[in-house]
Amino acid sequence: MSDELKPSLAQRIKADIRSDVLAQNTLLTQAELSERYKVSRIPVRDALKELLADGWLVTHGKRGVKVPPLNAEQAQELYLMRLPLERLALELAFEHLNFAILGQATDILEQSKQPGHSALELGRLNWQFHWCLYQPCQRPILLKTLDQLHQQTERYIGYQSAQLNYHQTSENEHCELIEALSAKNLQKALDILHRHIEVAGRLLIEHFRVPRSG
Secondary structure, three states: OOOOOOOOHHHHHHHHHHOOOOOOOOEEOHHHHHHHHOOOHHHHHHHHHHHHHHOOOEEEOOOEEEOOOOOHHHHHHHHHHHHHHHHHHHHHHHHHOOHHHHHHHHHHHHHHHOOOOOHHHHHHHHHHHHHHHHHHHOOHHHHHHHHHHHHHHHHHHHHHHHHOOOHHHHHHHHHHHHHHHHOOOHHHHHHHHHHHHHHHHHHHHHHHHOOOOO
């Protein structure tokens, strides 16, 4: 694999968090990460800066970091924020959507249906699909906010897809959204998007609120 195609250190750490190689509440230091991934302290420091900003890690003590636990409160906050912002982005983008853009979104959807994707890859494809539909809104501040919000949401989407077997439901709703947009039915598309985010969010919140044995 060429260097251009190799995942970055931050991506490798994300993948290990997703797969529970680095489990929730795992404590880490720069030295431990440097040894684990066989890299110097400089790329570790850069990766930590990115992962801390995106919410994949949180500081712990003076020099350490920790994999934060997924929890109902954060999941609820993220989905409550997604609802109005993504609805607004789609509404503003609607008049600019064309055959080429919808075709690109459909291609991403078909790619996500292929077997063998990791949870990390599914999370990326999920956002690529939504981003493709929102980008024509031509509102850079809104798009930047959504992109930053997705960085916080990505762990939850991947967990839900892989651990709660929700991927097929999400894909079905993506298909419904494309159909409504192709038919130029904005209200139906907005209703589908709202349900898509709200129901998934509610199920995830309920999951984390159920007491776990052991």
